[in-house]
Amino acid sequence: MDNIKITMLGTTGAGKTCFLLGMYAKMRQGLGGFTFSTLDPDVDLDLSDRWSRLVNEQGDKRWPKPNDNEVQTYQFNFSYGFRKLLGFDWIDYRGGALNGRKQEADVDFLYKQVRDSASLFLCVSGEDLARSRSVQQIKDKVQTADMNRFFQTLAEKDEKPSVAVVITKYDHCRDRAKEEVIELVQELFNPLFAEGAEWLVTICPVSLGNGLAADPGAGEIYPRNCHLPVTFAIYSAFKQQLEELDERIRRGQEIDRELGRTFFGRLFNRSAIEGNQEQRTFLERNREKIESNIDLLSEELMQGATLFYDGGKVELDV
Amino acid sequence: MRILMLGHPGVGKTTYMASMYGALQKGINGFSLKAEDQGIGDELLAIAQAIAQGRYPKPTDQRAEYRFKLTYNNKSFFQFTWIDYRGGVFTENSSSPQVQHLLKDLKKADGILVFCDGEALVAEARTSGEIGRMMSLIGQALAKIDNPVPLSVVLTKADLVPQVNGHIPTPLLGLKEAVSASSTVSGTFIRVACGRRPLNVEKPVLFVLQQGVQNRTSRLQDQVEEHERKQRTLESQANIFDDFFSWVSDERSYRDLAVLQAEEARKLLQKIEPLTLPTRALSEHLKDLTVF
Numbered sequence: 001m002d003n004i005k006i007t008m009l010g011t012t013g014a015g016k017t018c019f020l021l022g023m024y025a026k027m028r029q030g031l032g033g034f035t036f037s038t039l040d041p042d043v044d045l046d047l048s049d050r051w052s053r054l055v056n057e058q059g060d061k062r063w064p065k066p067n068d069n070e071v072q073t074y075q076f077n078f079s080y081g082f083r084k085l086l087g088f089d090w091i092d093y094r095g096g097a098l099n100g101r102k103q104e105a106d107v108d109f110l111y112k113q114v115r116d117s118a119s120l121f122l123c124v125s126g127e128d129l130a131r132s133r134s135v136q137q138i139k140d141k142v143q144t145a146d147m148n149r150f151f152q153t154l155a156e157k158d159e160k161p162s163v164a165v166v167i168t169k170y171d172h173c174r175d176r177a178k179e180e181v182i183e184l185v186q187e188l189f190n191p192l193f194a195e196g197a198e199w200l201v202t203i204c205p206v207s208l209g210n211g212l213a214a215d216p217g218a219g220e221i222y223p224r225n226c227h228l229p230v231t232f233a234i235y236s237a238f239k240q241q242l243e244e245l246d247e248r249i250r251r252g253q254e255i256d257r258e259l260g261r262t263f264f265g266r267l268f269n270r271s272a273i274e275g276n277q278e279q280r281t282f283l284e285r286n287r288e289k290i291e292s293n294i295d296l297l298s299e300e301l302m303q304g305a306t307l308f309y310d311g312g313k314v315e316l317d318v
Numbered sequence: 319m320r321i322l323m324l325g326h327p328g329v330g331k332t333t334y335m336a337s338m339y340g341a342l343q344k345g346i347n348g349f350s351l352k353a354e355d356q357g358i359g360d361e362l363l364a365i366a367q368a369i370a371q372g373r374y375p376k377p378t379d380q381r382a383e384y385r386f387k388l389t390y391n392n393k394s395f396f397q398f399t400w401i402d403y404r405g406g407v408f409t410e411n412s413s414s415p416q417v418q419h420l421l422k423d424l425k426k427a428d429g430i431l432v433f434c435d436g437e438a439l440v441a442e443a444r445t446s447g448e449i450g451r452m453m454s455l456i457g458q459a460l461a462k463i464d465n466p467v468p469l470s471v472v473l474t475k476a477d478l479v480p481q482v483n484g485h486i487p488t489p490l491l492g493l494k495e496a497v498s499a500s501s502t503v504s505g506t507f508i509r510v511a512c513g514r515r516p517l518n519v520e521k522p523v524l525f526v527l528q529q530g531v532q533n534r535t536s537r538l539q540d541q542v543e544e545h546e547r548k549q550r551t552l553e554s555q556a557n558i559f560d561d562f563f564s565w566v567s568d569e570r571s572y573r574d575l576a577v578l579q580a581e582e583a584r585k586l587l588q589k590i591e592p593l594t595l596p597t598r599a600l601s602e603h604l605k606d607l608t609v610f
Contacts, residue, residue, distance in 0.1 A: 028450040030492020033499030037457050041421070042411045044454045052447045081499030082460040 010123030015168030119233035325433025327405030340366025424459030429526035468529030476509035552576035
């Protein structure tokens with residue numbers, strides 16, 4: 001399968017870097033037979049060092065410094081049993097289109113980064129969703145109006161990557177019940193959950209440690225659910241590929257039916273029909289492999305994510 | 319066979335190697351180890367004796383290669399190269415010559431021993447980063463290897479963590495699951511202790527060697543079957559006319575070629591024969607190990 005692109009969006013301080021570090025630390029160690037690795041061993045070393053600082057240091061020293069670069073890119077492989085299933089480019093966008101100082105050029109730049117993404121990760125800090133804020137305050141802080149306008153633009157261009165709304169620092173909004181948080185997110189980003197809009201969305205609360213809200217300097221680092229958004233992205237990429245394969249197989253069958261409609265058609269087109277059947281056998285074998293990958297992902301990794309399609313809650317295929 | 323020994327600084331790789339060598343000098347179930355370089359063998363024995371008295375060696379500061387012969391009932395039957403890396407290599411970037419060497423060695427490895435400090439594993443968060451770093455490098459190499467590779471996960475200082483008794487510690491579960499899911503890598507988890515009361519010191523290396531011997535036997539057996547198949551095909555084509563015309567033209571007949579194939583098969587069987595008894599003995603000695 002070709003590499004896919006995952007773009008991570010979020011305002012400054014939303015916790016994108018820490019989420020990436022927690023995700024990589026968890027998946028690099030392996031989960032259910034699946035592992036991540038970077039293409040560049042030096043990137044692995046850098047992420048490893050930053051994670052070690054998070055875990056071992058105390059106070060402000062542990063937290064990564066804000067990054068001024070507009071876009072940061074990482075390349076990963078996703079493997080099962082040490083065999084690569086999929087490569088993906090991780091784009092960390094932190095530019096002007098999301099910080100209230102946006103201009104037209106910023107929005108165009110963001111669109112170029114997001115274009116061709118198989119999945120978007122929308123990082124929203126749990127700090128911003130705490131009960132102490134009103135809904136309007138939350139909308140202003142998270143800049144939902146800009147985000148939703150951007151989703152409308154994507155929908156108009158008929159480009160609908162899967163979307164993971166990643167609630168980072170979830171330990172900060174534990175004063176709210178999980179269902180309450182999910183409903184709040186649906187309200188904040190209502191275009192994604194509108195019936196007929198056909199967006200595939202998941203809402204994933206993630207945290208680096210339950211005690212960090214009370215004690216960010218010394219609280220224990222124990223990542224929770226950081227692996228779920230990316231496995232959702234890979235799951236939805238495989239589902240997309242499965243749909244494309246099914247379409248190719250169906251078209252191949254139609255062509256063969258047309259070619260072999262009559263006796264003379266079957267006679268004169270025999271080698272073309274046989275060639276098409278071989279191609280279909282190859283496609284069907286690929287299809288089996290992808291279905292098996294989807295089953296593995298569903299069974300092993302998707303316990304804890306809430307999925308929506310076309311505005312309605314959905315159960316995962318297993 | 320090339321066996322790679324990996325682990326972070328202070329985990330006990332050199333202590334293990336010397337203790338393992340010392341233990342196998344006394345012979346375990348007929349198995350013994352001999353260093354090809356007598357000087358290295360003597361050095362390892364001296365370290366093993368010091369360890370038995372509670373004096374532990376300094377950390378390794380360079381990559382080192384050792385060549386050994388595994389013997390069974392005093393007959394040498396398997397040679398291997400053992401590669402020891404300085405633990406600090408995991409914290410260096412790819413411009414370091416040692417890291418470049420490590421990446422090349424990983425791709426050519428026929429067996430891997432991954433060392434984890436049992437005591438440090440109790441402080442799970444700290445060691446999970448170290449284990450992740452090793453997994454990243456091992457995973458990158460294993461992705462490109464198609465032949466079977468045995469991987470032994472060795473928990474050192476097991477005498478200091480009796481609570482880790484048989485079950486695999488949480489930071490290592492991901493590695494175990496990835497190995498279980500792999501079609502080319504087979505693994506086992508072994509607790510070892512060196513020093514005054516050694517525990518299982520010979521098992522990690524014997525597990526890896528057992529897989530290596532089985533892989534070699536299997537490859538040789540495949541070649542024998544290929545020669546025997548060719549022999550049968552040639553014999554089915556042999557007849558007196560071919561014998562006559564081959565004699566006239568001074569060329570090898572089908573019958574002659576079949577004999578040559580039989581001879582090749584016989585030579586290969588002679589290579590397999592000395593491996594048969596030790597392979598069975600190794601399986602017997604390691605039968606209680608859980609392989610995943």
